[in-house]
Amino acid sequence: MRRFTLSLAVVLLYCTSVVATDYAVGPGQAYGSISQVPWESLGPGDRVLIHYRPTPYAEKFVIGVSGSPTDPLIVRGVPGPNGERPVIDGRNAVTRQALDFWGEQRGVIKVGGSSVPSNSVPSHIVIEGLEIRSAHPDYTFIDDSGMTSTYSSNAASIYVEKAQNLIIRDCEIHDSGNGLFIGAFNGDTRDILIAGNNIHSNGIVGSIFEHNAYTEAIGLTYEANRFGPLRPGALGNNLKDRSAGLIVRYNWIDSGNRQLDLVDGGSAPAAHADYDRTHVYGNVLIERSGEGNSQIVHYGGDSGNTANYRKGLLHFYHNTVYSTRSGNTTLLRLSTNDETADVRNNAIFVTASGSSLALLNDAGTVELSGNWLKQGWQAGHGSLTGSIVIGLGNIEDAEPGFVDPGSEDFHPATDSGLRESAVAAHPETNDLPTDRQYQRHLGSVARDTAPPMDIGALGVRREELFRDRFERSMRALLPDSLTGAN
DSSP states (O other), rough: HHHHHHHHHHHHHHHHHOOOOOEEEESSSSSGGGGOOOOGGGGOOOOOEEEEOOOOOOEEEEEOOOOOOOHHHHHHHOTTTTSOEEEEEETTTEEEETOOSSGGGGGGEEOOOOSBBBBBBEEEEEEEEEEEEOOOOTTTETTTSSOEEOOOOOOOEESSSSEEEEEEESEESSSSSSSEEETTTTTOOOOEESSSSSSOOOSSTOOOOOSSEOOOEEEEEEEOOOOOOOOTTOOOOOOOOOOOEEEEEEEEOSSSSSSEEEEOOOOOHHHHHTTTTEEEEEEEEEETTOOOSEEEEEEEESSSGGGGGOOOOEEESSSEEEESSSSSSEEESSSTOOOOEEEEOOOEEEEEEEEGGGEEESSSEEEEESSSETOOOOOOOSOSSSSEEEOOOOOEEEEEEEEEGTTTEEEEEETTTTTTTTOOOOOGGTSSSSEEEESSSOOOEEEEOOOOOOOOOOOOOOOHHHHHHHHHHHHHSHHHHHOOOO
């Protein structure tokens, strides 16, 4: 019976695939513009292939249809001769007239929320290989009725009203109010992957309300993205999130008011079983002198309704935090004493004196194990209502032994105290091991997980690891008289 079922599945997969259509857009292609694609009638397995051209595509559209688990709907940028991504530019962008959707002022590409195609929850969609920019109140566009309109302050390069099983990868997202905005929409938005993107230079000058990414979903993973600084003068956070089941791993997150602002969600995320567990691991978090808030991570809530805050446990492990602030740096702000952070196997370094580094802003509990910390660190810079619980294996020293911090190479050097000094993982993170690491820029590579692991986001380079293991094995085969052992 099982063999018959598998055969039937193969037949069904084949039948689904053969009816799919490629819509090639660009110079010399079947479609000269994005607006010529019949977005309202796409289906499983269809691919919209947007080819690079020197002139950006000044066009807008909504994705309101679905793919399938075996045949996703794909919107893909086809690169230019030197790897250039095709550009979709919100400035003076024109919307396909056959589409009918609300919230056009909120984004260049919208996912979910339309009359044509009919309103549903789009699912199994991939958006990849594009540069999407300029959903900003300085710019105007032509809407689906042919009228000129202006973007709102909270407009985004990609605005997801609702979606399921959505992947956004290998895109450059910039010059918008919010670079990426995802809404939970009564729990309909779930199972989202944001991977390998370059998200930077978003926000509104003088405003704290717009961010490089502002998201809320059930089951959201950020993986191997490069988050650059926001627009000069913008006061928002780099990544702000209100999700249940949030995973932030293997990213490079540079600057922002806070690098991570993980606060309370709406009723659907807050009611979900994964709301009280958040995993942040394998990230490089950079705090530059004079940038925004001195806190790196905020976890809990910001609405004032403390009953709805995340509570529970933030797993913060195998990250590298590097601060060049001349004044104080604080690793964590936990909103109330109901929030706890298990801080484990991180490299936390400040270029200022060790006393400028505090682990906790005020409330909450930090459980500290296996971390490298700048010698002289403080529990807090003021009086605490929370507490620091000191576990095993923490290291305090003047320098962590990065390969070249001046060029932001945070791998451990040969003699680094980070090497093979990590403690055992928290039991709740065994199904989310740090088995990869960020590769500059926009990717990740496999990481050795044989214990004891290296502390921090970046382990020893694989070529060094293999060389060291080879040398050790060779020494083990030689007699003591040749190795110098007594």
